[in-house]
Amino acid sequence: MTNPPEFLVSGGGAAALVAPVAISRKSPRRLFWDRFRQDKAALAGLVVVILLLLIAIFGGPLAAHITGHAQNGTFTDATDDFGIPVGPNSHFWFGADASGRDLFVRTMYGARTSLIVGVAASAIALFVGTLVGLLAGFYGGWIDTGLSRTADVILALPQVLIAVGIVAACSVSKDGCLHGLIQPGLSVVILVIAFFSWSYIARIVRGYTLSLREKEFVESARALGASNTRILRSEILPNLIGPLIVYTTLLIPTNILFESALSFLGLGVPVTVSSWGSLLDDASTNGLYQVAWWMMVFPGGLLILTTLAFNLLGDGLRDAFDVRSDR
Amino acid sequence: MRSHLRKVVLAIVALAIAAGITVAASTAASSKKDTAKAGGTYKVGWEQSFGFTDAFDPTGEYLGNAWALYSNLLLRTLVGYNHVAGAAGNVIVPDIATSVPKPTNGGKTYTFHLKSGIKFSPPVNRAVTSKDVAYAMMRLANPKDGGQYPFYYTVIKGWDAYAAGKAKSISGIKTPNNSTIVFNLTQPTGDFLYRMTMPATSPIPVEVAKCFTGAKANQYGRDLISTGPYMMQGIDQVSDASCSAIKPASGFDPLSTLTLVRNPNYNKATDSKKARESNPDEFQFLVDSNSDDIYNKVAAGQLDDEVSSPSPVVLRKYLTTPSLKSRLKQNVGDRTWYITMNLTQPPFDDIHVRKAMNLIIDKQALRKGWGGPTAGDIATHIVPNPILHNILSEYDPYRTPNDSGSTSLAQKAMKGSKYDTNGDGKCDAAACKNVLMIADVRAVDKAMVPVIIADAAKIGITFKVRSINGAYPTIQTPKNNIPISERPGWGKDYADASTFFAELFSSDTIIPQGNTNYSLVGLTPAIAKKVGATGSITGIPSADKQINHCQTVSGPTRVSCWAGVDRYLMTNVVPWVPYLSARNLNVISSNVTEWNYDQFSDQTAYAHVAVK
Numbered sequence: 044m045t046n047p048p049e050f051l052v053s054g055g056g057a058a059a060l061v062a063p064v065a066i067s068r069k070s071p072r073r074l075f076w077d078r079f080r081q082d083k084a085a086l087a088g089l090v091v092v093i094l095l096l097l098i099a100i101f102g103g104p105l106a107a108h109i110t111g112h113a114q115n116g117t118f119t120d121a122t123d124d125f126g127i128p129v130g131p132n133s134h135f136w137f138g139a140d141a142s143g144r145d146l147f148v149r150t151m152y153g154a155r156t157s158l159i160v161g162v163a164a165s166a167i168a169l170f171v172g173t174l175v176g177l178l179a180g181f182y183g184g185w186i187d188t189g190l191s192r193t194a195d196v197i198l199a200l201p202q203v204l205i206a207v208g209i210v211a212a213c214s215v216s217k218d219g220c221l222h223g224l225i226q227p228g229l230s231v232v233i234l235v236i237a238f239f240s241w242s243y244i245a246r247i248v249r250g251y252t253l254s255l256r257e258k259e260f261v262e263s264a265r266a267l268g269a270s271n272t273r274i275l276r277s278e279i280l281p282n283l284i285g286p287l288i289v290y291t292t293l294l295i296p297t298n299i300l301f302e303s304a305l306s307f308l309g310l311g312v313p314v315t316v317s318s319w320g321s322l323l324d325d326a327s328t329n330g331l332y333q334v335a336w337w338m339m340v341f342p343g344g345l346l347i348l349t350t351l352a353f354n355l356l357g358d359g360l361r362d363a364f365d366v367r368s369d370r
Numbered sequence: 371m372r373s374h375l376r377k378v379v380l381a382i383v384a385l386a387i388a389a390g391i392t393v394a395a396s397t398a399a400s401s402k403k404d405t406a407k408a409g410g411t412y413k414v415g416w417e418q419s420f421g422f423t424d425a426f427d428p429t430g431e432y433l434g435n436a437w438a439l440y441s442n443l444l445l446r447t448l449v450g451y452n453h454v455a456g457a458a459g460n461v462i463v464p465d466i467a468t469s470v471p472k473p474t475n476g477g478k479t480y481t482f483h484l485k486s487g488i489k490f491s492p493p494v495n496r497a498v499t500s501k502d503v504a505y506a507m508m509r510l511a512n513p514k515d516g517g518q519y520p521f522y523y524t525v526i527k528g529w530d531a532y533a534a535g536k537a538k539s540i541s542g543i544k545t546p547n548n549s550t551i552v553f554n555l556t557q558p559t560g561d562f563l564y565r566m567t568m569p570a571t572s573p574i575p576v577e578v579a580k581c582f583t584g585a586k587a588n589q590y591g592r593d594l595i596s597t598g599p600y601m602m603q604g605i606d607q608v609s610d611a612s613c614s615a616i617k618p619a620s621g622f623d624p625l626s627t628l629t630l631v632r633n634p635n636y637n638k639a640t641d642s643k644k645a646r647e648s649n650p651d652e653f654q655f656l657v658d659s660n661s662d663d664i665y666n667k668v669a670a671g672q673l674d675d676e677v678s679s680p681s682p683v684v685l686r687k688y689l690t691t692p693s694l695k696s697r698l699k700q701n702v703g704d705r706t707w708y709i710t711m712n713l714t715q716p717p718f719d720d721i722h723v724r725k726a727m728n729l730i731i732d733k734q735a736l737r738k739g740w741g742g743p744t745a746g747d748i749a750t751h752i753v754p755n756p757i758l759h760n761i762l763s764e765y766d767p768y769r770t771p772n773d774s775g776s777t778s779l780a781q782k783a784m785k786g787s788k789y790d791t792n793g794d795g796k797c798d799a800a801a802c803k804n805v806l807m808i809a810d811v812r813a814v815d816k817a818m819v820p821v822i823i824a825d826a827a828k829i830g831i832t833f834k835v836r837s838i839n840g841a842y843p844t845i846q847t848p849k850n851n852i853p854i855s856e857r858p859g860w861g862k863d864y865a866d867a868s869t870f871f872a873e874l875f876s877s878d879t880i881i882p883q884g885n886t887n888y889s890l891v892g893l894t895p896a897i898a899k900k901v902g903a904t905g906s907i908t909g910i911p912s913a914d915k916q917i918n919h920c921q922t923v924s925g926p927t928r929v930s931c932w933a934g935v936d937r938y939l940m941t942n943v944v945p946w947v948p949y950l951s952a953r954n955l956n957v958i959s960s961n962v963t964e965w966n967y968d969q970f971s972d973q974t975a976y977a978h979v980a981v982k
Contacts, residue, residue: 113824115820115823115824116824117732117735117820117821117824119732119734119735119774122735122738123686123742124738124742124743125682125683125685125686125689125738125741125742125744126682126738126739126740126741126742126817127682127683127686141682141739141813141816141817142739142816142817142818142819142820142821143735143738143820143821144820313835313836313837314809314816314819314820314835314837315819315820315823315835325816328813328816329661329662329681329682329683329684329813330662330681330683331681331682331683333683334683334686
């Protein structure tokens with residue numbers, strides 16, 4: 044719609060008509076992006092996350108190809124006569140580990156494991172948490188009570204202790220747990236982490252759903268005869284996408300650290316699979332870090348960088364989605 | 371002025387004399403302190419957990435670390451050792467017996483006469499008799515009481531009948547009076563005296579032990595009645611008025627501490643200083659889950675000794691620091707570390723694959739995981755060389771350059787295998803992929819497993835590794851059908867090669883739980899059914915004939931007989947990849963003024979230590 048004709052008012056009276064000015068609104072996506080790119084820290088986080096994802100996908104094989112060292116290849120010149128690994132040099136860029144393996148290659152492969160576990164566990168937590176939160180927030184009553192109390196109990200549990208117990212229990216025999224249903228390895232680590240993460244998402248989704256179900260557009264949809272499932276799927280869920288992206292982005296580094304903690308305790312990934320946590324565990328074994336600082340610095344530094352990048356990205360996304368924030 | 375000067379000179383001289391006296395006094399004091407032997411508390415840090423195999427009950431306890439405590443400090447046997455290093459440490463000497471008897475009756479009868487004046491510790495407080503030795507033997511024979519090495523004594527007449535519940539006593543053991551015990555054997559047994567040095571043969575008082583039988587048998591370890599110079603702290607406060615009155619001695623918490631104090635009933639006159647000096651007033655064994663912490667405390671003097679394995683970092687520190695070098699004690703360990711292969715499980719049911727594994731493994735790299743050459747010598751056959759009197763010191767049937775493995779030699783061996791379907795020297799059948807390997811989670815396992823994986827990949831074998839904390843129970847259960855494990859090691863029970871072969875390769879030692887014949891050498895279909903083993907259970911090679919023959923040999927030819935068994939196993943059976951003939955390494959603190967090594971138990975000779 045154009046504005047009605049304007050009269051240019053100048054000294055002496057009405058003047059000739061001026062052409063109307065068209066005003067266009069920014070789309071939500073544009074608004075989001077404009078707000079996001081003003082946050083330099085978030086942008087930096089995004090760049091680093093993208094870089095890490097590329098490292099996770101290509102870094103390991105590329106490092107192995109460039110150096111000529113396989114992920115689990117052992118080299119006799121990589122340790123001294125006492126079995127202590129050599130430090131960074133032209134042959135081993137990040138130094139070696141106690142088995143004589145190239146730490147640079149293992150660190151690059153470690154990115155893949157850490158991110159796979161972090162992302163997979165977060166994805167499962169997201170799915171379960173969203174489902175539980177939607178049901179609890181939308182239906183209310185005893186459904187809400189039951190699901191919310193369950194989530195509260197999960198949140199109250201000493202997560203690391205129980206995770207250690209479950210993973211350890213499934214690692215004491217060759218068959219794992221539940222007659223071989225749960226085998227030691229990445230899968231049990233992902234499931235254990237997801238088990239303790241979904242309740243965090245569920246509580247957030249429940250809160251948002253409680254608010255959204257009272258909105259006019261939901262009432263309108265109900266008045267038009269939409270079923271509950273349709274309302275959940277078409278009216279409420281789309282409005283949760285933004286917050287879910289934000290909180291999932293913040294959950295990923297938490298889960299990466301959780302996996303690192305389990306691997307550090309020797310309970311995570313198998314010995315042939317490298318993850319940053321298991322590399323840190325190798326560094327602490329027998330106090331090797333006292334004489335082999337590289338075993339701790341490189342994987343530890345990347346872990347810190349990853350956690351920081353995801354947190355900055357998540358903060359930036361949250362600020363960009365939230366139109367009521369100060370910026 | 372002159373008078374003043376004289377006074378000054380006199381004062382200076384007096385001061386100098388006083389200073390000299392002071393220096394001399396302190397030097398004398400420190401000398402006295404440095405050479406002081408008796409007294410003090412000897413503290414030992416113990417890594418992770420005590421790890422006792424039978425809760426410290428001597429009838430079933432098979433842990434070498436426990437044997438060091440028994441033999442040096444707590445339990446006397448009819449015959450024993452002087453607890454010193456080297457060959458002298460393996461010489462049998464009388465302990466409870468008045469002398470080391472010579473066998474009679476064609477080598478089938480041994481008569482021991484007991485010394486007088488040897489008493490049990492509180493609360494029993496009475497003289498040890500021959501019947502107490504007989505009782506200990508019956509406890510060992512009773513399969514319900516947890517004995518782990520009764521097979522050594524099946525040569526005693528009537529042993530099997532008693533063990534099967536068909537007799538009320540062991541007919542071959544006679545106690546004509548309180549100070550005489552006679553053993554009648556079914557056949558001459560050249561190492562019988564060695565078998566009588568083992569802790570399970572130490573006299574046990576029936577009035578206490580009768581309360582600990584069957585499923586409760588190993589609870590006796592909490593109230594062990596001593597015959598040695600030390601006893602468990604608090605055992606004198608335990609009442610033995612009835613079984614229900616017996617409470618665990620306060621000085622032993624199986625999870626954290628074992629404290630030993632002097633046994634008031636120990637009579638030094640019945641023992642010899644060569645065997646036991648018994649210097650400290652007290653011994654404390656303290657569990658610490660962190661080995662770094664243990665070595666830090668030893669370095670700081672908060673601990674005096676350790677039951678742990680020095681890491682490469684610790685080894686390098688002690689070997690490269692002149693002031694510390696003398697505090698790292700290295701002794702021959704009489705033990706072999708090895709990779710075991712299950713003869714029933716593919717691809718290791720094929721001897722060519724087992725030979726190829728011996729040729730591909732980089733033993734130098736594995737040794738580095740233990741700390742390098744200091745940790746021991748590369749093992750090329752089963753029994754450590756000192757036990758075989760170095761007969762096989764040059765024997766290496768799978769020699770490779772620098773013991774680093776050889777791909778070409780290994781692939782050549784592999785070509786004869788049914789699993790190398792195209793003759794390229796690599797194991798390419800499906801059975802060669804994702805083979806289950808059981809590993810433990812110690813630091814040394816973490817260092818070795820990648821080496822084994824990388825080496826085996828060169829001959830086409832890939833592994834699915836399962837790292838288990840405390841892997842022994844898993845690999846000791848035949849029905850688990852574990853193809854391969856890098857975990858095991860074996861130390862002698864006494865200085866005779868039979869303690870390697872009988873326990874590790876005889877078919878009659880294959881049992882459903884606690885089995886140490888991991889390779890299942892000599893397995894028959896009947897035994898397989900009994901223990902639940904499956905896979906290729908027919909045609910498994912056996913060494914029973916050779917082992918049984920050498921058991922009956924005495925004298926110098928006995929050692930060469932065992933050397934022949936070693937050769938036979940390494941060439942015709944190939945159950946293992948032996949890689950390390952381990953040295954025993956101990957780090958001690960600056961508080962220790964005397965330290966010795968016990969060759970029998972391959973541990974610190976606690977009988978010959980002293981602390982400031």
